[in-house]
Amino acid sequence: MPASFTSSLTGGTGALNLKRKAAHDGDEPARKLPAIAENGDSRPNAPLRQKTNNPKSQGTQRNGMGIGPPPLTKPLRTTRATSAPPPKTVVPLGRPAPRTTTASSSRNGGGAGRTMSGPQRVPSQSTSNLMSNSKFNFTPPTDLADLKSQVKHIQTAQQADRAHMDAERAKLSELHANHLTLSSELAATRTQELAHRRELINASDEIDALKKRHGKEVTELEGEIKRKERKIRELEEDVRVTKEDLGRERESVSELRGTISRQSNTALTLTSQIQALQAQVVALQSSYDGTTGTVHSLKMELEAATRRMEEQEQELREAETVRRRLHNMVQELKGNIRVFCRVRPVLPSDLGLAMGSAKEEVERKRKEALAQMAFPDKRDHREIALSAASENAMGQERKEAWNFGFDRVFEPHNTQAEVFEEISQLAQSCTDGYNVCIFAYGQTGSGKSFTMEGGPTESTSGMIPRAVEQVFRVTEELRSKGWEYTMEGQFLEIYNETINDLLGKHALDSKKHEIKHDPKTHTTRVTDATVLPLTSPTQVRSLLSLAQSRRTVASTLMNERSSRSHSVFTLRIKGANSATGESCEGTLNLVDLAGSERLSVVGHDGMKEKDRLKETQSINKSLSALGDVIAALGEKGQMGGDNKHIPYRNSKLTYLLQNSLSGNSKTLMVLNLSPLAAHLNESLCSLRFATKVNNTTIGTAKKQIKSG
Incomplete structure (x- = not known):
């Protein structure tokens, strides 16, 4: 809600409160007393109630802002204006009590919400209770004329209050109309503001897009400039190299011219040499023809030798297979289970002699320790013979001999x-x-x-x-x-x-x-x-x-x-x-x-x-x-x-x-x-x-x- 609208409402309510306060401070009207019926009924007349049948005002009381959509922002809370309590006065007998009114207060910042108007309702009570209430300090009249004058005075005050309330209602209607006008203006302003914001956002997006496109174009132009500069440097380098090459070529041309002059002198010499070499080429060609025939024959011989070598390798592999078979046949002819016999030599430990013994003593001991063994088969070495002499029970010497044959017999010296x-x-x-x-x-x-x-x-x-x-x-x-x-x-x-x-x-x-x-x-x-x-x-x-x-x-x-x-x-x-x-x-x-x-x-x-x-x-x-x-x-x-x-x-x-x-x-x-x-x-x-x-x-x- 705009601050001007809030302040206007607050200002209006505040002015109203100030007027009522001034009325209390200045010429304060006489306080109203409860009406007394002429027929002696002690109950006071019921105060008038303000009836608001206007739906607009009811809507205003509902939202405090008038008819229309709820406010977009939270309304500003204002302090409720209240009137200072009226001072207690003593009403003398025969004088109407001063009338006290309470200014309407506004609960919300708009001031056009819920209002209180009209005279305050005085609860029904008997005349005696009203007379004894300390608030009015009422002194009972001494005669009926005074009482009537007081009643008349009270009625006059009530009429004045009604006029005052009508004026307040007119002001409230005017404030309510102003509030509705301001609300419609505020809604239009907000709609316009939203439209401006959307236009601003669209414009900002267009500006960002333009900036990006501009940045991209700038980057492309900078890259193009760098490529142009690099190409210029390359061209300058090519020009420099070309100039150097041109200088060298010029020097080479000058040298070649000198060489041509020298070569022209040697050309005649070379012509004579060429003629001699041509004669040699003819001789070498004839020799080459003979060598070609020799090489061809050698190739034929090499191919034949290669074939023979492959055949020999194949024969060698076949011969290895045959050798394995023949070897196995030989082993089978010898027997798949064979026995070799080996006799070890005599060891020094067998004789039991000390170190350094005489050779004759060693030989004697050796002959005594040896058994009688013989190896009669000196060609194939397949036999071994043992013999021993012993005495029988009769004391006669008996000789025994044993002959054994094996696939191979190894003697001690083997x-x-x-x-x-x-x-x-x-x-x-x-x-x-x-x-x-x-x-x-x-x-x-x-x-x-x-x-x-x-x-x-x-x-x-x-x-x-x-x-x-x-x-x-x-x-x-x-x-x-x-x-x-x-x-x-x-x-x-x-x-x-x-x-x-x-x-x-x-x-x-x-x-x-x-x-x-x-x-x-x-x-x-x-x-x-x-x-x-x-x-x-x-x-x-x-x-x-x-x-x-x-x-x-x-x-x-x-x-x-x-x-x-x-x-x-x-x-x-x-x-x-x-x-x-x-x-x-x-x-x-x-x-x-x-x-x-x-x-x-x-x-x-x-x-x-x-x-x-x-x-x-x-x-x-x-x-x-x-x-x-x-x-x-x-x-x-x-x-x-x-x-x-x-x-x-x-x-x-x-x-x-x-x-x-x-x-x-x-x-x-x-x-x-x-x-x-x-x-x-x-x-x-x-x-x-x-x-x-x-x-x-x-x-x-x-x-x-x-x-x-």
């Missing part, structure tokens, strides 16, 4: 290299895809560990490192023929029918290992066993050293440091030829068996007697099971049937070597003998067992094709 020369053919079969098992058998101290593992030097190297070296050498040679090989190895120990992993990081006997056979691929796996990829022979030597340090050994009367367990080194070889599409998979088992001495020969000491006895019983049980398996295989081979039961499960050793002892493998037993006479009985037992093995036929070995 070296490790000579022994491996015979074994190397089996190692070759492993690379051809066959299962091979080589195990050393003999009593404690007969040289089994030395034969299989060897000593620290190159010359004393055993069968295991030599076989591995040969496998690596052969696989490297076959690489040129298209073969690619991968190798892996494991080293196990069987002690008291328990499998230990000699290459594992855990403590021995801490894991339970189980043997698993695959009947389809004829391969054997041991659970939780460490299998390491092999890349070089040096790695194998270090693994053998680690395994040897962890192997279970003990001291017996037969040997100061005796092997009390079976060690099994397994080398798995997988090969594939991309040229021929062939593949193979072979396994090489190199076994160092425990000592095969009898219980009556083994000595024990103190607390370890039960342990040594248990070890010997376990060793003999496994060796006996090995003999039973070989015997059963021999019977199966002679009968030619497949229903013969082979007792592989009687020991962990035979069950582990099941695929290497069956007819699908090549087996070699190296019998180690002691040359001492004290060990003659043990040597005879070993020779008899070896003869039994040598007379066994286990069938034909089968090549293992790589699966997958």
